[in-house]
Amino acid sequence: MTTTLLTDIGLLVTNDPTLGTGPTGELTDAAVIIDGGRVAWIGAAVDAATAIAELGLGPLSDIDKQSAGGACVIPGFVDSHSHVVFGGDRAAEFEARMAGRTYEAGGIRSTVAATRAASDEELRARLYGFVDEMLAQGTTTLEIKSGYGLSVESEERLVRLASEVTDEVTFLGAHVVPAEFASREGGADEYVELVTGPMLEACAPHAKWIDVFCETGAFSVEQSRRVLEAGITAGLKPRVHASQLGPGDGVRLAIELGAASVDHCTYLSDEDVAALAASSTVATLLPGVEFSTRQPYPSGRRLLDAGVTVAIACDTNPGSSFTSSMPFCIAVAVRDMGMTPAEALWAATAGGAVALERADVGRLMPGTRADLVQLKTPGYVHLAYRPGVPLVQRVWKDGTLVV
Ligand code: NIG
Ligand code: FE
Numbered sequence: 001m002t003t004t005l006l007t008d009i010g011l012l013v014t015n016d017p018t019l020g021t022g023p024t025g026e027l028t029d030a031a032v033i034i035d036g037g038r039v040a041w042i043g044a045a046v047d048a049a050t051a052i053a054e055l056g057l058g059p060l061s062d063i064d065k066q067s068a069g070g071a072c073v074i075p076g077f078v079d080s081h082s083h084v085v086f087g088g089d090r091a092a093e094f095e096a097r098m099a100g101r102t103y104e105a106g107g108i109r110s111t112v113a114a115t116r117a118a119s120d121e122e123l124r125a126r127l128y129g130f131v132d133e134m135l136a137q138g139t140t141t142l143e144i145k146s147g148y149g150l151s152v153e154s155e156e157r158l159v160r161l162a163s164e165v166t167d168e169v170t171f172l173g174a175h176v177v178p179a180e181f182a183s184r185e186g187g188a189d190e191y192v193e194l195v196t197g198p199m200l201e202a203c204a205p206h207a208k209w210i211d212v213f214c215e216t217g218a219f220s221v222e223q224s225r226r227v228l229e230a231g232i233t234a235g236l237k238p239r240v241h242a243s244q245l246g247p248g249d250g251v252r253l254a255i256e257l258g259a260a261s262v263d264h265c266t267y268l269s270d271e272d273v274a275a276l277a278a279s280s281t282v283a284t285l286l287p288g289v290e291f292s293t294r295q296p297y298p299s300g301r302r303l304l305d306a307g308v309t310v311a312i313a314c315d316t317n318p319g320s321s322f323t324s325s326m327p328f329c330i331a332v333a334v335r336d337m338g339m340t341p342a343e344a345l346w347a348a349t350a351g352g353a354v355a356l357e358r359a360d361v362g363r364l365m366p367g368t369r370a371d372l373v374q375l376k377t378p379g380y381v382h383l384a385y386r387p388g389v390p391l392v393q394r395v396w397k398d399g400t401l402v403v
Contacts, residue, residue, distance in 0.1 A: 002064045003057045004370075004399065007031040007045045010070040010378050014042060015350040015363040024342050025363075032073070033057065034370040037399035041366060066401075071393065072379050074345060076140025076371030077326035078352030078362045080168070081263050081284055081313035084130040085123055085158045086148040088114030089318045094292065103293035105217040105245065107319045108148070108176045115148035115158070123161055130316065131165050134324050136403050138392045140371035141352065141361045143168035143313075145211055147175030150191075152199045159206040168356055170209035171236065173199045174227040176218050192223045196230035209260075210236035214250030221249045228257050237357070243267045244289065244320075255279040261311065261355035266290065266298045277307040282355040284311040285347070287332035288321030300347070301338030311351030312344060327383045327391060334384035341381045370399035 012030035014020055019042055020027040031048040033041040033055070041051045052058045093107055115123070127144075134142060144166050146158035155173045162169045173195040181187035181194075200210075210231025214224035218241075228238045238257050242250025244264035251272045254262035262276070263284040276283050283303050290297045303310050312329050315321040323329070326348050333344040353362025360369050374394040375382065382391055395403035 003040070003052075003062075004034040004064045004066060004396075005031060005048055005052065006034065006066045006068060006073065006372070007048055008067040008070055009045070009073045010068070011072040011380070012042070012364070013072070013074040013345065013380060014365060015075060015346060016365040019365060022342065024346055032364065032370075032372065034396065034399045037370055039364050039366055039368050039370050042364060068374050070378065072375045072377055074138075074373050074375065074380055075349040075362055075364050076373050076395065076397065077138045077348050078141040078350075078356065078358070079134065079139045079313050079326055080143045080261065080311055080352040080355040081145075081286060081315045082142060082324075083145045083147055083172075083315070083317035085127050085144065085146065085161050086111050086115045086318055087118030087123065087126075089322070093319065094322070097293065103245075103295070103320060105176055105213065105215060109179050111148045111318050112150050112178060116151070116154055120157065120161070123157075124164070127161055127165060130324060135395060135397070136392065137325050137327060137390070138373040138395055139324075139326055140373075140395065140397045141168065141356070141358065142166050143170060143209070143356060145170040145172040146203065147172035150175065150178040152194070152202050155199050156202040156206070159203045163206045167208065169207045170211045170239065171200065171203040171207040171231065172211040172213070173203065174212040174219050174224070176213060188219075188223065192219070192226055195227055200230055200234050204231075204234040204236055207236055209239050210234075211239050211241060213241040214253060215241065215245050215248065217245070221253055224250060224253055225257075228253070228259075232257070239263065239355075243272070245295075251276065255281050260357050263313070263315070264289065265303070266295060268298065273303060273306045273308065276303070282309045282311050282351065284313050284355050285333065285337060286313055286315040286321060287329045287337060288314050288316075288323040290336075291332055292321050292323070297332075297336040299338050300333055300343070304339065304343060309351060309354055310339075310343070310347045311355040312347040313352060313355075328387065331384040331387035335387075341384050344384065345380050370396055372396045
């Protein structure tokens with residue numbers, strides 16, 4: 001495997017405070033040595049040649065030398081929340097919403113019908129297209145949820161397809177109660193039986209995580225607890241969708257069960273915020289959702305000031321948030337959620353890594369994966385300052401230049 005020296009980095013964000021300034025560990029005039037798909041060394045550009053010799057990686061003439069031309073280099077984005085295996089889209093629903101209709105969890109069922117009707121090839125082509133689209137925007141680690149199948153075979157198909165492209169697969173059979181169960185009395189509890197029994201058994205071998213949509217119109221706290229506890233017993237780790245459409249007890253349930261992350265957090269009480277701050281559960285904010293549903297933005301500032309660990313993710317899905325752009329989400333978090341550009345960048349990289357319990361991504365330090373994004377700009381503030389502009393110049397994933 002080639003050794004690469006990426007030098008002439010005007011501003012390097014490592015997210016390692018021992019390597020550089022501030023919580024984002026920033027260095028100027030820096031270089032990174034990549035070897036075997038991992039970061040081998042980080043330091044001042046002037047010291048790189050000596051480091052190569054000391055690490056026994058030389059001679060310098062054999063090294064693949066790359067210049068960042070004075071631009072900013074950041075860790076690859078860690079998008080810890082997506083639903084990118086589905087059929088169809090809901091452009092008409094979005095259009096109606098922009099004309100005043102409100103977002104409802106029930107819209108999920110129309111995507112379930114389109115997903116069930118799609119072939120493996122159609123779903124796979126779509127999925128791979130999203131992964132490429134995200135890579136081009138700097139996302140090098142991606143979590144993917146099932147949740148648009150809602151039958152044993154269909155959910156198994158979605159987690160199996162997702163596992164072709166990521167290790168971060170989440171079984172979300174408890175996304176909503178499907179129409180065939182919702183139409184009869186007691187159907188929701190029967191569906192929870194299916195999710196926690198045969199569906200979990202079929203899906204767990206392909207998944208790392210168990211998730212549930214704990215919300216009015218989806219699953220109650222008591223049903224969510226059953227789903228999460230069954231997943232934990234099957235060896236999956238919990239994460240939760242909660243407090244998206246209104247306040248509720250989902251955040252407290254997530255914390256109680258030791259969830260790595262509770263996602264949305266749009267409607268939080270002071271007690272929720274205090275409980276999050278005292279826990280190891282990450283609050284994952286999804287700016288694309290409030291943007292696309294016209295709900296009020298949650299305050300990232302309130303969470304950060306209370307000492308909560310915050311992540312930012314896209315929640316790419318055809319209903320509530322059809323953006324796949326982490327730079328866009330950073331821009332909204334800065335513009336509308338009270339986060340500084342540095343806090344938003346940290347949340348979109350290191351924060352996502354904490355939300356996925358990953359120590360090898362989201363930061364650049366010796367030993368982590370060499371997932372790097374070179375921007376077209378001298379700083380990362382531009383991610384928020386130039387919203388909607390494609391600012392990603394080059395992307396390395398596992399040390400290989402992929403964009
Ligand atoms: O994360 N909240 C539940 N699930 C998705 C929305 C899914 C849909 O509307 O299709 C979300 O926002
Ligand atoms: Fe979601």
